[in-house]
Amino acid sequence: MESTLKALRDGESVLDLSPRSTVSGGVEDIYGEDRATEDQLVIPWTVSVASGYSLLRDPQYNKGLAFTEKERDAHYLRGLLPPTVSTQQLQIYLLISMREKKLMNSIRQYQVPLQKYVAMMDLQERNERLFYKLLIDNVEELLPVKYGSIFRRPQGLYISLKERGKILEVLKNWPERSIQVIVLTDGEWILGLGDLGCQGMGIPVGKLASYTALGGCLPITMDVGTNNEKLLNDEFYIGLRQKRATGQEYYDLMHEFMTAVKQNYGENVLVQFEDFANHNAFELLAKYGTTHLVFNDDIQGTASVVLAGVVAALKLIGGTLPEHTFLFLGAGEAGTGIAELIALEMSKQVIKPTVLIGSLGVGRTFTKEVVEAMTSNNDKPLIMALSNPTSQSECTAEEAYQWSEGRAIFASGSPFDPVEYKGKVYASGQANNA
Known part of the structure; x- marks a missing residue:
């Protein structure tokens, strides 16, 4: 701890290998209030952050008057803040009552969405925690304002064809390690705007503004080019100046990305496909629906x-x-x-079927939930898992009897050994052209 405090005092950054958790085991709530243990001295850094005056200028970690007495000592904030310690809820109330109430009044008077956007982004750059709290408290009024549609500072990752073979390294460049939700777009079909290419970043950024309470969120734009001639001829366009990649080149890049996401963030990270064109949207959802946690807001x-x-x-x-x-x-x-x-x-x-027939050629598609649903509607459901070989059977004989509590009449395309369930032996039939 002494070395950490010295590093903070000297203006050095501090690396915490347990992101979004407190150093001594405490937990940070979604509004930034620390529910910490008694010996807690430092707030939970995601990767690194400065102390003192620099900390108060950091929009992501600045808590203003909500810094506790111990935190003020640990991070050299004495004298930089008034002596009062208050919760962020109280700060919100005070800010809305004074300066932020004036801001809300100004926002309500603006007719041009860009003006509302700039006003809110000014608040976000001063204090990101208060920005999201204000957004949550006034969600119906503020959510229609599209945040992130103008590049002011990095708010997400840009992955392009130039990063082929290096996507995992690119993901590691993002400072937040505990990512729960990724909103991914390739910018091809932005509702009402069409192909925005790399400039589609505003969509996942804006979408995630409403997801902040979930925890770690990461907007990503996959730049595979654009077919928008206006953008291709625009000298200020920030993306790849080429026609969109299609076919194998496109899907190889997406597969590398999906593989890297699971490697870097684990099995449970949610990838939301956002504003993909039809020909890719349905294909991606079907391809990764069985191997990744995926969601398409436009479709689902x-x-x-x-x-x-x-x-x-x-x-x-x-x-x-x-x-x-x-x-x-x-x-x-x-x-x-x-x-x-x-x-x-x-x-x-x-449809409340009495007979369930499988011939898909894909194993384990008659899940426990499916068999239980059949059993709930029938005293003796007939379940026929006909796909060959045994490894591709929709379910096994043992699964069918156990999940139906011994009530199913089961037949399969490949033979299964007799199954003993609750003291009774069940011999399944074989239903194929043999």
Whole structure:
């Protein structure tokens, strides 16, 4: 600890190998208040940060009057702050009551979105914690303001074709280590704007402004070129000046990225695909849906909200989903995603199968949840896992009997040995053209 304090006093940076956790085991809440142990002396650094006056100028870690007495001693803040120690909630109240209340009034008077954006970004650059707290407290009013649409300082990672073979190294350049959510765009299909190429960064940055409470978030733009001639001819364009990569070149880069993400951030990091064109959006979701935690807001997020609205509206218009006829104008990601989800919901309400037949050629697709759902609707569900060889069977005989509590009638394309369950031996049938 003495060496750490000396380094801080001398203006050196300090590296903490346990990001987003306190040095002595305390935990930081989403608003920056430290729930620390008694001997806690320093706030949790993500990678490195200065002390004293420089700390108060750092928008990400400055807590203003919320620094505790111990933190003020540890980080050489004595005399740089008034003596009062207050919570950030109180600071928000005071700021809104005084200076920030004036800011909110100014924001409400602005007619041009750019003016609202600049006002909010000024606050973010002064104190990022207060910026997000203000955003959370006024989410309905402030969320429509698109943050990050102008390059002021690095707010995310840019990965381009130039980084092929080095994507893992690029990810390690981001200072935050504990990443839970990545919003990824290739900028090809920004709603209402089209192909923005590298300038699509504002989309994941703005999207993550509403996700801050989740913890570590990282906006990433994958620059594979642009087909926007205006951008290609713009001398101030910051991205690759080439036509968009397609085919194998494109998917090889994406695969390297998805592999590197899991290597660097672990199995549970969520990758949200944002504003990809149809031909890539559905392909990526299908390809990585079984190996990564992935989500496409345009396909899945919009669909879930629309379905919820339709279901709620049925209370007024009457009937069930299958009794209504749906007409879609537009077959983009949103329209297709909505249609698929509505169809899935219909299938849950009107289809209660008594026989389940698998011939997909993909193993373990009859999951425990599937078998249990079949069993809940039938006293003796017939389950036929017909795919060969045994490794590709939709489920095993043992799984079918155990998950159905011995009630399933099971047949498979490849033979399974008899299964003993709760003292009874079950011999499954083989259903193929042999």
